[in-house]
Amino acid sequence: xxVIVPFSTDRPKSRLADVLSLDERSAFARAMLDDVLxxxxxxxxxxxxxxxxxxxxxRSVTVDDRLLTAAVNAALDxxxxxxxxxxxxxxxxxxxxxxEPVAVVMADLAxxxxxxxxxxxxxxxxxxxVVAPGRGGGTNAFVASHPEFRVDYHGASYLxxxxxxxxxxxxxxxxxxxxxxxxxxxxxxxxxxLIHGEGRAATWLREAGFALDASEGRVTVVRE
Amino acid sequence: xxVIVPFSTDRPKSRLADVLSLDERSAFARAMLDDVLxxxxxxxxxxxxxxxxxxxxxRSVTVDDRLLTAAVNAALDxxxxxxxxxxxxxxxxxxxxxxEPVAVVMADLAxxxxxxxxxxxxxxxxxxxVVAPGRGGGTNAFVASHPEFRVDYHGASYLxxxxxxxxxxxxxxxxxxxxxxxxxxxxxxxxxxLIHGEGRAATWLREAGFALDASEGRVTVVRE
Numbered sequence: 001x002x003v004i005v006p007f008s009t010d011r012p013k014s015r016l017a018d019v020l021s022l023d024e025r026s027a028f029a030r031a032m033l034d035d036v037l038x039x040x041x042x043x044x045x046x047x048x049x050x051x052x053x054x055x056x057x058x059r060s061v062t063v064d065d066r067l068l069t070a071a072v073n074a075a076l077d078x079x080x081x082x083x084x085x086x087x088x089x090x091x092x093x094x095x096x097x098x099x100e101p102v103a104v105v106m107a108d109l110a111x112x113x114x115x116x117x118x119x120x121x122x123x124x125x126x127x128x129x130v131v132a133p134g135r136g137g138g139t140n141a142f143v144a145s146h147p148e149f150r151v152d153y154h155g156a157s158y159l160x161x162x163x164x165x166x167x168x169x170x171x172x173x174x175x176x177x178x179x180x181x182x183x184x185x186x187x188x189x190x191x192x193x194l195i196h197g198e199g200r201a202a203t204w205l206r207e208a209g210f211a212l213d214a215s216e217g218r219v220t221v222v223r224e
Numbered sequence: 225x226x227v228i229v230p231f232s233t234d235r236p237k238s239r240l241a242d243v244l245s246l247d248e249r250s251a252f253a254r255a256m257l258d259d260v261l262x263x264x265x266x267x268x269x270x271x272x273x274x275x276x277x278x279x280x281x282x283r284s285v286t287v288d289d290r291l292l293t294a295a296v297n298a299a300l301d302x303x304x305x306x307x308x309x310x311x312x313x314x315x316x317x318x319x320x321x322x323x324e325p326v327a328v329v330m331a332d333l334a335x336x337x338x339x340x341x342x343x344x345x346x347x348x349x350x351x352x353x354v355v356a357p358g359r360g361g362g363t364n365a366f367v368a369s370h371p372e373f374r375v376d377y378h379g380a381s382y383l384x385x386x387x388x389x390x391x392x393x394x395x396x397x398x399x400x401x402x403x404x405x406x407x408x409x410x411x412x413x414x415x416x417x418l419i420h421g422e423g424r425a426a427t428w429l430r431e432a433g434f435a436l437d438a439s440e441g442r443v444t445v446v447r448e
Binding site: 113154177212 | 337339340343356357359360361362378379380382383400401402403404405412415416419420436438442443
């Protein structure tokens with residue numbers, strides 16, 4: 001399955017500015033991206049980075065400097081849009097069949113594992129639209145195979161996407177995953193990376209001196 | 225599967241004191257308990273409330289006023305303890321076999337659904353110890369069938385329980401669930417209940433005037 005991974009090169013992870021410098025945020029964001037790309041590939045997906053600017057990564061990269069919603073919808077237009085399906089060279093076998101499902105997985109899902117991504121793919125083969133919600137009702141990952149599905153990432157987008165699916169008559173399912181539900185935006189999210197992360201992002205944090213701190217009851221991170 | 229649901233009747237949900245009165249917190253905690261008991265039962269489990277004081281609930285209730293770790297370990301002693309296995313009347317069929325798995329599911333998992341609990345049970349039949357981690361590394365639910373497994377809920381207990389499993393030579397697995405990973409402790413958690421809850425707790429919040437608020441970027445709740 002083709003998996004689009006949107007990645008912003010400007011103002012990376014701005015909500016971590018209190019604990020990481022700009023250069024550190026860039027490096028950490030890149031470590032998370034690499035973890036996500038590996039998890040997608042190990043789950044059998046074909047990752048394609050959709051970046052706001054050039055990225056030096058050993059994978060397919062498309063640059064689109066528009067905001068997230070517009071850039072993802074352009075990618076969906078190209079892949080799911082009914083009018084383009086018959087003109088896609090890779091779609092020769094089934095020019096008039098339903099579109100192949102396409103996935104969009106955020107680049108900051110530092111807890112993503114191949115098993116979690118496989119569950120997303122599997123759900124995506126069983127419904128027209130499946131979403132892995134993030135904390136706060138975001139849309140951390142989805143798979144769509146309905147030609148009319150488009151995104152709107154503003155606000156509680158999980159609810160909006162469920163509503164959009166209903167409006168276009170698409171089957172909808174949620175993927176119940178703590179790993180896919182954890183997007184790393186704020187300092188508190190770093191604890192999740194240290195607890196559950198198995199890749200570069202967790203290693204990067206440890207090498208930068210971050211450690212878990214349970215002294216205040218709720219588990220947080222401290223930097224040594 | 226027998227499922228112990230610990231429930232504290234004193235100081236219910238104290239971290240919600242800024243947004244709910246004591247009576248409201250009691251009512252909301254009780255709505256969450258009822259949702260959890262229903263989800264466990266609908267998943268084929270046999271729920272048993274382990275309460276710090278008497279609770280008027282139409283299910284089996286054991287009162288144990290000790291702290292959570294001590295009360296849960298006493299329950300595990302009675303069910304898994306090697307020395308007690310042969311004396312348990314319900315264990316006549318297999319007096320010398322491995323203990324039946326027993327689950328412990330927290331009473332504040334307001335997003336729990338039968339499907340999520342079924343995944344917990346299924347994982348629990350395939351490993352000696354399985355844990356559904358909560359945000360911050362807590363242990364929101366677990367299933368154990370190893371006679372030596374005991375809990376310690378202090379701090380990042382998910383990591384401690386994984387370590388305990390390793391020390392006693394028990395297979396360990398995690399259950400990757402956003403629903404089971406969401407324990408409702410703080411005001412921000414209420415947004416999760418409004419977004420994903422399907423039971424009494426979500427209804428209670430709506431009737432108390434709570435609604436989602438996405439005006440500030442991150443989704444929170446407001447009370448009308």
